[in-house]
Each structure stands twice: as C-alpha cells, then as structure tokens.
Amino acid sequence: MNRAKWIWLVCLGLVYASFWVWYGGNGDPISEEEGLEMLAKVEQVHSIKLEDTPEGSMSRNLRDMLPNDDGKEFYAVNLETRADGPAALEAEAKYGAIVFPLLLERGGHPVFVSERVGLMLGKYGEGVDRVAVVRYRSLRDLIDMIADERMVEGNAFKNASLAHTEVFITRPTITFVQVRLMVGMFLGLFAFLGLVVIGRIQRGRGDATAT
Incomplete structure (x- = not known):
C-alpha cells in the first residue's frame, strides 16, 4: 500500500477516534x-x-x-x-x-x-x-x-x-442500537471507496506518464 492510501486511512482513523471520544458515554460521575x-x-x-x-x-x-x-x-x-x-x-x-x-x-x-x-x-x-x-x-x-x-x-x-x-x-x-458500530461501518465503506478512487487516480497518472 502506497503513502497516499496510508494517509487516507490514518486520517479516517483519527476521525473515528475523535468521534469515539466525543460520543463518550463512560465519563466521570458528577x-x-x-x-x-x-x-x-x-x-x-x-x-x-x-x-x-x-x-x-x-x-x-x-x-x-x-x-x-x-x-x-x-x-x-x-x-x-x-x-x-x-x-x-x-x-x-x-x-x-x-x-x-x-x-x-x-x-x-x-x-x-x-x-x-x-x-x-x-x-x-x-x-x-x-x-x-x-x-x-x-x-x-x-x-x-x-x-x-x-x-x-x-x-x-x-x-x-x-x-x-x-x-x-x-x-x-x-x-440493537449501536451508533459507534454504524459510524465505524460507514467510515469503513468510505475508506474502501477512497482507496478505490486513489488507486484509479494513481493508475491514470501512471498511464499518462507512460504515454
């Protein structure tokens, strides 16, 4: 996996981690x-x-x-x-x-x-x-x-x-209401689509360079 794809996955991972922390639900008692x-x-x-x-x-x-x-x-x-x-x-x-x-x-x-x-x-x-x-x-x-x-x-x-x-x-x-799971699944699908798009863009650039 090349650098662009790793950056994409790390960014989405940070987004999900931030959401997990913000969504909370297990904080300190008042x-x-x-x-x-x-x-x-x-x-x-x-x-x-x-x-x-x-x-x-x-x-x-x-x-x-x-x-x-x-x-x-x-x-x-x-x-x-x-x-x-x-x-x-x-x-x-x-x-x-x-x-x-x-x-x-x-x-x-x-x-x-x-x-x-x-x-x-x-x-x-x-x-x-x-x-x-x-x-x-x-x-x-x-x-x-x-x-x-x-x-x-x-x-x-x-x-x-x-x-x-x-x-x-x-x-x-x-x-059966699992908001964290639903957000994780959505980001997982988004990550996959992003990898596909990045791959196509890079292949297109490679073909253009070869010609």
Whole structure:
C-alpha cells in the first residue's frame, strides 16, 4: 500500500477516534457539589426555586439522581400526550428546532420516536400519543443542556405542544442500537471507496506518464 492510501486511512482513523471520544458515554460521575452548582444555574436561568417546584418536577428528580450518578450514558423514555390544534403543532416544530442542536452539541440524540396506534395490554397507554427515547451522554450533559438559556424558550414551546408528559431514565440490557458500530461501518465503506478512487487516480497518472 502506497503513502497516499496510508494517509487516507490514518486520517479516517483519527476521525473515528475523535468521534469515539466525543460520543463518550463512560465519563466521570458528577459530584453532588458540582451537580448542585449546576442545578443552581438551572434555577437562575429559568427563574425557578427548587423548593417552589412540585413533587415529581425535573429539578427535584435530578437532584435525587446526583448521589447515584456513575457518569455513564443513559436513555430518557418520554411518554407524551399531545395538545390539540395547529398552534400545538407549530410549537412542537419550534421546540425541536431548539432542542435537537442542544442535544447534538452534547452527544445526545433521539433513538426512537413512535406514535401510538393501539393498545395491547392495560389502560395507561390510552393517554399516551407518542413514545420518544433520547440518548444522553451523561447526567452532567443533561443538566448542562437544561441550564442553557435557549432552553427557556424551548420549554415554553414544549409546554405549549404537550398536554402531559412523563419521563423516566433507563439503561438498556438488550439493544440493537449501536451508533459507534454504524459510524465505524460507514467510515469503513468510505475508506474502501477512497482507496478505490486513489488507486484509479494513481493508475491514470501512471498511464499518462507512460504515454
């Protein structure tokens, strides 16, 4: 293999290594002191006080998560009941335009979004219109995103688009969603195509020199 092909492969290897580090998911746990400082920033940005929020509020639940954080990635399962009307749909689109970039900046992204089409067992699902599963790189990233000033407007749009939502945190025991593997396979295919192109260019130059 000649120098040009080695350079190509090394560059793609560095790209994948950089992605692996950035995507994370196995960082240092957040300390309770750091977490409380970040939650204090959330209170300041959103003009709320923890003691004024009801039981089950995000602020209270996040505070309760701090002592048990392990620094690893997790998945938030959102059970959503939509509000009615075109204004709610417009608010939903505006919320997505705000929150998706905030997620991606911190290695987060939607994993699964699905509309309910029926019931198989039980009655609770009658009040659920949509299920969304979102990957977060860490608890630290989640709180940092909530503390972003852009989320003030984002939350207003979210509240306008939903009549009710329940969110709980999970870690999968079985999953076929392998983002690192998919990116690695894509870069592997890209590497192969690049080697083919480089080979053809070099052969073309060789033929031109020979003539």
